[in-house]
Amino acid sequence: MATPKSRPRDGYPGRALALILVVTVGLVALMFGTGNTKPRLGIDLAGGTSITLTAKSDDPKAINKSNMNIAVGIIQKRVNGMGVSEAEVQTEGDKNIVVNIPKGGDRQSAADQVGTTAKLFFRPVLAYAPSGVKATAPTASPSATTSGSPAAAPTPSPTATAGSTAAAASPSASKAGRAVGEALLADPTASASAPAASPSASAAAASPSAAATAPTEAEMTAALTQGTVPAELQAQFAAMDCSDPAQRKDYQSTDITKTTVACSSDPEQGYYDKFALGPVQVNGSDVSKAQAVIDTQNAAGWQVQLQFNDKGSKAFATTTGALSTQASPANQFAIVLDGGVVSHPQVNETISGGSAVISGSFTQSDAQQLANVLSFGALPLSFAQSDVVTVSPQLGGDQLKAGLIAGLIGMVLVIIYSLIYYRGLGLVSIGGLLVSAALTYSIMSLLGAGIGFALNLPAVCGAIVAIGITADSFIVYFERIRDEVREGAPLRPAVQRAWPRARRTILVSDFVSFLCAAVLYLVSVGKVQGFAFTLGLTTALDVVVIFLFTKPLITLLARKKFFSDGHPWSGLDPKRLGARPPIRGTRRRTSAPSATKEA
C-alpha cells in the first residue's frame, strides 16, 4: 500500500492514476459484463420476509458450526422445496439462522415451514380421520378443491382398499405429497429377513381420490374415524378442524407422556388428516441417522432408512413389538414433528437392532424430505423465531429511495462545502468521492452475486456515513498542504512534504475505523453486521483512493500553473493562506529557503 521510498521526488503520479483508473473501469466493466449492475437488496429494501431463527439447546456444545450448517441445509431444502425460489438461508453469528424470502414468495407457508423445526416424536396412532377438505388456498367454490372430483358424494368411501394400510382416503399416485400408506419395517440391509410385503404401494395407487365437502366437521369425523378415540380426547378430536390453520398447532408441547391430538402436517389431496395419538414412545433425538435410499432388492422404490441410538433402539423394539400385534390403524406409528404428523407408517413386526425402514409409495423427494425431517429431529437443536420482518415492496422501495436521496444530498452538501472552502482542491475531493462511489457500488454489486452480500438499510447508512470518512482524509491532506504553503513553501515541494505526515495521520485513523468495523463484523449479528461490513469496505477503499487517486492527482495538479501559482480559485492562494503576511515579511523571507531544504 505504501508508496515505494525509492521513487523520485514527485513519484510517478501518472502510473498510480492509470492503475486506479484501470481498476475502477475494470470493476465497472466486470459489473456490467456479468450483468450484476445492481447491488443485491436486503429484505428491508426490496420487500419480502426475513426470519431470524436462534438456536436453543440445553447443551451449549450442541450449538456448533456443523450442527448449524446441517440445519441451514435442511431449512434451505425445505423452504425451496415449498416452491419459494431464491429464498436464502444462512447462518449469522454463531447461533442464528436467517431465512430471507424475497417478495412474491409464499410468506405464510415458508414461515410455517421454517417454524417446523426439530421437535420430533414417535407416537402410536390411536385413531384418525380426514379433516377439512380445503387446501391452504381458499377457493371461490367450496367444491372446487384440488381433488378434481366435483361430484363428490357426501360420504366418500375412503376405506375402499380396506385390508391394506387403511389409508383414510388413499392418495392417488399423483405427485401430490407423501403417501400416507407407509410401512415401518426392519431394515432389510441389517437383517436378511423382512419380506417387505409392501402392501401400501399398490393400495396407495389404486384408489381414486375422494375428497368432499363435509357438512360439518363433527359429522365427517364421526363417519370417517378409523380406530378408537380415547374418551378424554373425544370432544377435542371431534371439534378439531385441521383446515383451519389456527388449529394446526402443536398440542403436545406440555406433556409428552399423555395422549394428544394432531393434524397431518401437509394436506393430502387437498385435506388434512387429524389424529388421536398415544404418549411419546421414542424421542426424535434418539434417531442417530436417517437417509433416503432406493430399494433395488425388493423393487419397493424409495424408502427411508432409520438408525436409532441405544436408548432409541430399546424403546423402538418394545413399542414396535406392542404395535405389531394391534389391528389397523392402531398398528401405526406416527412421526410427529412439532405437533404435525409427518408420516404414519404401520408396523408389521417387532423391530429390534436399532435399524428400520419406512417404505411406501415415496417419490425421491418425498423420501428425502422425510429423511431430512428425521435427521433434523435428531439434531439436539431447536430454534426460536427471534425476528420475523415482513416488508412490502412499497415500504422497502420507500426506504431505499429515502436512503439514496439522503446519500445524494449528503454528498452534494459535502461537495459544496469542499468547493467553497477548498475551491480548486475541492474538485479533487469531488473526483475522489466519485471514484470511491464507483468502487463501492461496483464492489457491492459484485459481492452480491459473489458471496451473497445483501445491501440492507444499515449498510446504506454505513455507506452514507463513509462519505464523511472519505472526505475527512482529503481534508487532512489538504490542510497539511496548506500548512506547508503557509510556511512559505512553493506548492510542489509543499505537496510532497505534506504527504508523509498526512499519510501517517490518515493510516492511523483509518486503521482505527477499520478495526472498529472488523471487530463489529466479527462479533455482531444482524443489522449491525451489514453496517460494519460497509464501513470496513469503505474505509479500506478510502486508503486506496487517497493513495492511488488523491495524492497522485494533486501531484499532477501541482505542476499546473493554475495551482502552483496559487490562483485565487485554486484553494492554495498563499496570500489567502497568509503565507506572505504584510507585516512580518522579513521573517517569511528567512524561512522560505529552509523550507525547500527539508523533507
Next chain:
Amino acid sequence: MSRFSNLGHRLYQGEVSFDFVGRRKLWYSISGVIVLVAAIGLAMGLHLGIEFKGGSVYTVQKPGLSVAQVQTAANDVTHGSSALVQSTDKGKIRVQISSEETQSPDSIRNGLSKALDIPVQEIDSQVIGPSWGHQISQKALLGLVIFMVLVTIYLAIAFEWRMAAAALVALIHDLLITIGVYALVGFEVTPGTVIGFLTILGYSLYDTVVVFDTVKENTKGLTKQSKLTYSEAANAGLNQTLVRSINTTVVALLPVAALLFIGGGLLGAGTLNDISLALFIGLAAGAYSSICVATPLLAQLKEEQPEMKALAKRVAQRRASEAKAKAEAEANGEAVPEGEEFADEDLPAGMVGQRAQGAGRSRNKGRPSTKR
C-alpha cells in the same frame, strides 16, 4: 469564508490561539456536569424499543385511515387495549403489540387486515422474540469491549499509553453523553441506535487520533528546549488542527444530517432515523471531546512525568529570568522589540491574541525541538 481561512492561518501561526489545555478545569467541569446529567438520565432508564422487549409491530397504510380507527381495530383483534398505535409519516400507522399478547402474530395480522380492509400482503410486520434485542446489544457490548481493548493496545503502541488512556476516557465520555441524551429525551433505543452508538466509537477515536498525531509531532524532543511546556505545545498542536477538526466534523455531520432530516423526514421513525440520530449526537460530542477532554487530559497526564515537570520548571525559570532582564532593560529605557513574547500567562485564558514569536522561529512552529 476568507475570514475563516484567515483564521486558519492565524491559528496555525499561533497568532490566534484558544487556550484549550489551560482551561482544562472549565472543560472538565462542563463535561462533568454533562456526564452527571447523562448518568441521572441513565438511572431513570432508557426507553427501549420493542426489539428489546419482544412483541410485534405492524404498519398499515390506507388513505383516510385514522389512528383512532386503527386503535379500535387493534383492540378488537387483541381483545384488549395494550396495543400501541402511532401515526408515522406519509399516512402510515404503526401498531405495536407487546409479547404478552397470546395471539399469534399471523392471526393479528389477518385480523387487522379484515378489520381495516387492507390486503394482508400490504401490512408490514415484524415479530421479535424478546431475546433478540438483548442478543444484539449483548453482542454489540462484546464488540465494544473487544474494540476498546484492541484500540487501547494499538494506541499505546502507536503513540503511548497516556494517549491511549486519554483517548479511551474521551470515548467513554462521548458514549455516556450520547446514551444520556437518549435517556433524558426519551428517544427509543433500537438496534439501529446501537449501531449508531458503535459508529461513534470509530469516529470519536478518528478525531482524537488526528489531534494526537499532531500533538505527538509537536512534542517530539520537547525536553531539549525550555521555551514551551508540554501543555503549551499540546495546545499549539490542538490549535493547528482546529480548522481541520472543524472541517472534518462539519463534513462528517453533513451526510448524517441529510440522513437524519431528509431520510428520516421522508419516512418518519425508522432505522435511518435511529442510526443517524445517535450518530449526530455522538459526532458532535466526539469533536468536542477530542479537543476539550482528550488533549487536556493527555497534557495533565504528561505533566505528571518527571521530565515534563523538570521542563515546566526550566520554562518557568527561563521566563522569570527573561522577565527580569526585560524589566531591567525597561528600567534602562531601552525599547523591547519582542515585548509580547512571554505574554501568554498574562492574557485572559480564552483567546490569546498576538502571541508574537521570535524572528526565524516560524519554520519550526510545532517542531520546537531540534534547532533549539
